[in-house]
Amino acid sequence: MAIRVHRSLLPLVVLLILSGALSAGALRFDLLSGHTKCISDDIKVGAMAVGKYQVVEPEGSSQLPDSHRISLRVTSPYGNSLHYSEHVQSGNFAFTSSEAGDYLACFWAPDHRPPSTITFEFDWRSGVSAKDWSAVAKKGQVDIMELELKKLEDTIKSIHEEMFYLREREGEMQILNGRTNSRMAWLSFLSLGICLSVAGLQLWHLKNFFERKKLL
Numbered sequence: 001m002a003i004r005v006h007r008s009l010l011p012l013v014v015l016l017i018l019s020g021a022l023s024a025g026a027l028r029f030d031l032l033s034g035h036t037k038c039i040s041d042d043i044k045v046g047a048m049a050v051g052k053y054q055v056v057e058p059e060g061s062s063q064l065p066d067s068h069r070i071s072l073r074v075t076s077p078y079g080n081s082l083h084y085s086e087h088v089q090s091g092n093f094a095f096t097s098s099e100a101g102d103y104l105a106c107f108w109a110p111d112h113r114p115p116s117t118i119t120f121e122f123d124w125r126s127g128v129s130a131k132d133w134s135a136v137a138k139k140g141q142v143d144i145m146e147l148e149l150k151k152l153e154d155t156i157k158s159i160h161e162e163m164f165y166l167r168e169r170e171g172e173m174q175i176l177n178g179r180t181n182s183r184m185a186w187l188s189f190l191s192l193g194i195c196l197s198v199a200g201l202q203l204w205h206l207k208n209f210f211e212r213k214k215l216l
Contacts, residue, residue, distance in 0.1 A: 026123035028056065031070065033118065034111035040102045041124055044165045047097050049126040051083075051105065054090040056119040064089055068118050070109050077101030097126075100165070128158045 031037050043049055055068050072091065074083040076099045083093035087110070097103065109118050128151070 026052065026054075026121040028119060028121050029107070031107055031109050031118045031120065033067075033109045033116045036106055036108040038104050038106040039122065039124065040104050041126055042101065043097045043103050043126045044161065045097055045100045047127045048094070048130045049097060049103065049124070050092070050094045050130045051122065051124040052090075052092045053107075053120055053122045056121060058119070067110075067112055067116060070107050070118060070120055072105060072107050074103065074105045076103055100169075128154050 029037060029039075041049070051074070053070075053072060055064055055070060057064055058068070069087040069089055071086040071088070072083065073081060074093055074095075075081055076097070078099055078101075080099075082095045082103075085091045105122070105124060107120065107122075
């Protein structure tokens with residue numbers, strides 16, 4: 001299977017591969033009890049997303065205290081709930097996006113006195129990085145080189161789809177900017193008309209006032 005990469009796409013391929021390598025591990029966050037921390041990810045329609053989270057044991061402790069539990073809710077850009085778990089120490093979720101935009105994963109911890117800090121790890125992947133390549137290799141019985149070529153092919157497809165997605169978003173933003181500019185122009189004319197009307201009423205009132213006082 002021959003794969004040709006256009007020169008203009010090479011920097012994008014390199015950046016995507018590097019970003020995938022950097023995001024291979026889970027990110028670690030600190031959450032103060034009684035507070036909420038939200039993490040967002042811009043996902044296009046039809047992309048698969050998977051996530052894993054786990055509370056980290058405090059330093060100097062051999063096991064997790066019962067107070068070290070978190071809750072999580074994952075919502076779509078339109079507010080639809082995709083995953084919810086309450087007072088847990090670990091968990092995972094998976095979904096296929098039906099809406100394009102920012103998906104939110106909000107963690108919160110119950111309030112404690114005195115306040116405590118809960119550290120947790122969160123690994124959230126979408127698109128090509130969410131695919132289980134080890135399962136693909138076992139299922140298809142492919143060698144390492146063919147597996148890397150499959151990864152590269154999916155990466156290029158993902159870049160191509162991402163470019164079209166960004167182009168659509170750019171078009172939507174241009175339409176929104178045009179509508180906003182048009183509304184601001186009408187608002188400016190309306191404000192100018194109101195100011196001129198008020199100034200005219202003030203002049204008419206002053207003229208009548210001076211005429212009644214026989215100052216004119």
